[in-house]
Amino acid sequence: MEAIEYHFWLQIEKLVGPVPENIKLLLQFSCFCNSSIADLDDELIDQIEQEARTIPTVLRITANERLMKRFFGVYFLMPNEFRFRSGERRMMKNIALAVRRKGLDSFIQSLRTIQHHTEARPAVSVQLQNCDPQSLRQILRDKLLNAMGNNQAEISQDVLKIIQDNMEIQIVTEQGIPDAYVFCPLCGAKSKLSKDRTGNIIVSNYTLHVRKYHGIGPLSHGVKRKSEEYGAGPAEYISDGHLMEQIIKEEPDTSGCEQGASSHYYPI
Numbered sequence: 001m002e003a004i005e006y007h008f009w010l011q012i013e014k015l016v017g018p019v020p021e022n023i024k025l026l027l028q029f030s031c032f033c034n035s036s037i038a039d040l041d042d043e044l045i046d047q048i049e050q051e052a053r054t055i056p057t058v059l060r061i062t063a064n065e066r067l068m069k070r071f072f073g074v075y076f077l078m079p080n081e082f083r084f085r086s087g088e089r090r091m092m093k094n095i096a097l098a099v100r101r102k103g104l105d106s107f108i109q110s111l112r113t114i115q116h117h118t119e120a121r122p123a124v125s126v127q128l129q130n131c132d133p134q135s136l137r138q139i140l141r142d143k144l145l146n147a148m149g150n151n152q153a154e155i156s157q158d159v160l161k162i163i164q165d166n167m168e169i170q171i172v173t174e175q176g177i178p179d180a181y182v183f184c185p186l187c188g189a190k191s192k193l194s195k196d197r198t199g200n201i202i203v204s205n206y207t208l209h210v211r212k213y214h215g216i217g218p219l220s221h222g223v224k225r226k227s228e229e230y231g232a233g234p235a236e237y238i239s240d241g242h243l244m245e246q247i248i249k250e251e252p253d254t255s256g257c258e259q260g261a262s263s264h265y266y267p268i
Contacts, residue, residue, distance in 0.1 A: 040096035
């Protein structure tokens with residue numbers, strides 16, 4: 001899903017709650033990801049149904065069961081008989097009503113603002129353009145472990161082992177530009193890795209987090225961590241002061257670290 005479409009549905013779901021994926025896909029196919037969504041009524045929904053039945057031929061997905069299920073749900077084996085069910089029709093009407101009540105001008109303006117900021121993003125480096133998510137994860141993992149290994153005066157071997165065995169790196173791509181996030185296995189912090197002026201990803205955000213919150217010295221003062229969680233020998237400890245509230249925000253704070261046990265981003 002393109003960045004603008006993602007933000008479009010983000011705005012919609014703030015008004016009406018979660019929208020099923022198949023409704024998003026079918027509305028997008030019929031070009032209703034714009035102000036025209038406010039005009040949805042039974043007649044237009046009937047037209048969207050008719051257009052939906054052409055999807056297997058137009059997109060050439062008949063042999064792709066996964067995509068057929070994403071578009072047609074229970075009708076994936078018989079797309080020519082596809083119908084919106086009563087609850088789906090009601091949801092689309094609720095979407096139209098919510099957009100009309102909020103006001104089209106403010107709704108469209110928010111999308112234009114998002115589009116402006118998206119277009120203003122710096123170009124990604126050639127290195128990242130030619131790197132698939134799995135390879136990028138491995139490159140960043142090696143850079144992170146190497147950087148922390150060079151800080152043995154500040155980061156203990158026990159901490160390094162826990163991170164090495166449990167660190168999760170997530171790559172999120174919007175409009176071809178990858179961003180990387182590291183989830184700290186020690187406290188649940190989510191760190192967005194910064195980029196330098198050339199667009200290359202740098203790892204200092206997370207290494208600074210580890211040095212600041214999990215640096216050398218006993219990981220004691222408070223909260224026990226069972227050794228089975230990390231496979232790190234005897235029970236380890238993390239200071240009460242080092243545990244931050246586990247909440248993921250939509251934008252990183254100034255330190256580059258966010259807290260949470262889950263993410264709004266989909267793994268690649």
